[in-house]
Amino acid sequence: MANEVSTEAQQSQAPDDRKLWDVVLGIYGYPALLLAHKLGVFPLLEDGELSLSVICERLNIKARPAESILSAATALGFLSIKEGRYSLTAVAEHYLLKKNPSYFGYMWDLMIENDQVHSFKSLERAVRTDEPQVYGGTGVYRPEEVQAELVRRFTRSMYSMSIKSAFHWPEVLDLSAHRIMLDIGGSSGAHSIGAVSKWSNLQAIVFDFPLVCEIANDFIAQHGMQDRIRTYEGDMWRDEMPPADLHFYSTVYNDWPPEKCSFLTAKSFNALPSKGRIIIHGMLYNEDKSGPFAAAAFSMLMMGWTEGKSYSSTELSAMLGDAGFCDIEVRPAFGYYSIVTALKP
Numbered sequence: 504m505a506n507e508v509s510t511e512a513q514q515s516q517a518p519d520d521r522k523l524w525d526v527v528l529g530i531y532g533y534p535a536l537l538l539a540h541k542l543g544v545f546p547l548l549e550d551g552e553l554s555l556s557v558i559c560e561r562l563n564i565k566a567r568p569a570e571s572i573l574s575a576a577t578a579l580g581f582l583s584i585k586e587g588r589y590s591l592t593a594v595a596e597h598y599l600l601k602k603n604p605s606y607f608g609y610m611w612d613l614m615i616e617n618d619q620v621h622s623f624k625s626l627e628r629a630v631r632t633d634e635p636q637v638y639g640g641t642g643v644y645r646p647e648e649v650q651a652e653l654v655r656r657f658t659r660s661m662y663s664m665s666i667k668s669a670f671h672w673p674e675v676l677d678l679s680a681h682r683i684m685l686d687i688g689g690s691s692g693a694h695s696i697g698a699v700s701k702w703s704n705l706q707a708i709v710f711d712f713p714l715v716c717e718i719a720n721d722f723i724a725q726h727g728m729q730d731r732i733r734t735y736e737g738d739m740w741r742d743e744m745p746p747a748d749l750h751f752y753s754t755v756y757n758d759w760p761p762e763k764c765s766f767l768t769a770k771s772f773n774a775l776p777s778k779g780r781i782i783i784h785g786m787l788y789n790e791d792k793s794g795p796f797a798a799a800a801f802s803m804l805m806m807g808w809t810e811g812k813s814y815s816s817t818e819l820s821a822m823l824g825d826a827g828f829c830d831i832e833v834r835p836a837f838g839y840y841s842i843v844t845a846l847k848p
């Protein structure tokens with residue numbers, strides 16, 4: 504009897520099981536958003552609210568699946584429902600309509616087109632072998648000639664994930680002392696576009712592989728920035744960096760293991776003039792890597808796609824200090840992003 508009472512008491516003190524359910528439900532719930540995107544739910548609601556039956560008719564799907572997808576999208580804040588009619592929330596309007604400049608959909612497309620990379624089996628293989636699984640295990644940055652179309656899609660998705668944050672971080676730092684920003688692994692050039700838009704003193708150079716530079720030139724032209732931003736074709740492991748007094752890396756350190764990040768840090772230190780600045784922009788772990796979840800999940804994304812992982816601001820600061828940089832600072836940036844920045848003495 505005493506035993507039964509203590510078991511009951513323990514039970515009532517036990518945490519509930521929602522965290523366990525969150526894992527199971529996340530596996531099914533989040534893909535509902537990718538499906539809504541692929542089916543065209545968001546542009547369908549562009550002109551105003553619609554009822555379930557109209558949405559079913561327009562998308563040619565039945566009520567049961569439509570309701571599941573729409574409820575998931577509503578629960579996660581992409582749709583709202585009022586008197587049985589669904590409409591876009593501000594976040595869906597801003598990021599999921601192609602006509603808007605902050606369109607994020609190409610990043611979701613990259614996840615959909617490469618869904619085998621985040622299958623359980625593939626992630627298990629990545630964890631057991633410590634090898635990326637994307638593009639048949641060849642890694643994301645393969646020789647360009649065999650993957651021109653993949654590079655195009657990848658670069659478009661980088662633009663899509665970066666263009667909004669690119670206009671934010673230049674607001675949190677004073678860059679008035681700098682003249683030329685070298686955007687290393689700059690991809691679409693989104694961050695160069697954001698930086699020169701804010702700072703009229705600044706010119707930028709996007710440093711990346713030749714085909715990526717070609718694609719970046721299109722994005723730069725779309726923003727009318729050809730006289731402020733140019734591209735420079737090169738390999739950051741082998742080639743000398745063109746002169747600049749500001750080195751910028753966004754979502755680049757997390758592609759590589761610590762020794763390669765230290766190599767890049769030292770290379771930047773040597774290339775920069777005195778008072779030159781380095782900025783590392785990315786999603787960072789907190790000090791003891793207990794979170795945030797975004798940085799931990801991003802690290803898993805890197806397991807599937809690259810040789811890299813998420814770093815903490817402490818780790819990046821140590822790399823910068825070891826290379827000789829001083830005045831190291833960490834600042835929050837847009838959404839889940841932060842920047843770590845430092846000066847060459």
Ligand SMILES: C[S@@+](CC[C@H](N)C(=O)[O-])C[C@H]1O[C@@H](n2cnc3c(N)ncnc32)[C@H](O)[C@@H]1O
Pocket residue numbers: 644661662665687688689690691693694710711712715737738739740752753754755758
């Ligand atoms: C994850 S993307 C970063 C995109 C961009 N910085 C942003 O935040 O939007 C990494 C970029 O690094 C480039 N990259 C990879 N290896 C490189 C190398 N050896 N030399 C130059 N660029 C490289 C890739 O082509 C790609 O454009």
